[in-house]
Amino acid sequence: MKDEIKIKLLNVILIIFSLMGYLEWGGNHQYLFDIEFEVISKLLTTPTEALQPLVIIPLAGQMMLAYTLYQSEPNRILIHMGIACIGFLMLFILIAGIMGPNFKIIGSILPFILTSIYTILTLKKI
Numbered sequence: 001m002k003d004e005i006k007i008k009l010l011n012v013i014l015i016i017f018s019l020m021g022y023l024e025w026g027g028n029h030q031y032l033f034d035i036e037f038e039v040i041s042k043l044l045t046t047p048t049e050a051l052q053p054l055v056i057i058p059l060a061g062q063m064m065l066a067y068t069l070y071q072s073e074p075n076r077i078l079i080h081m082g083i084a085c086i087g088f089l090m091l092f093i094l095i096a097g098i099m100g101p102n103f104k105i106i107g108s109i110l111p112f113i114l115t116s117i118y119t120i121l122t123l124k125k126i
Helices: 002-019 032-045 053-068 076-099 103-125
Strands: 022-025 028-031
Touching: 002 032, 002 053, 002 076, 002 103, 022 032, 022 103, 028 032, 032 053, 053 076, 076 103
Parallel strands: none
Antiparallel strands: 022 028
């Protein structure tokens, strides 16, 4: 029972850290939770504008992780798929931060990456 609670807590932390990514371009800057709010609003009004792979795939990953919170025993495959889907976007953001170089962007992605690694290692041990 203790392991399930630990995995669920890690999934909540992963969802939170996935929203904390920071983007900065040409004088503009936004956090991913702001961008995600705009995307969800567009999905409800004009879905064709919001249907982009860099938007839908991480959102699906967050939904997978959120779904595991309601399972009595979280599904490992869904957790791995959720991390991979969110990691898809985080990797692009990390590459942009490294190419920049912008340490704010890199620093905003590190908590997600480190928690993902810890979660995968924890799942392996259980």
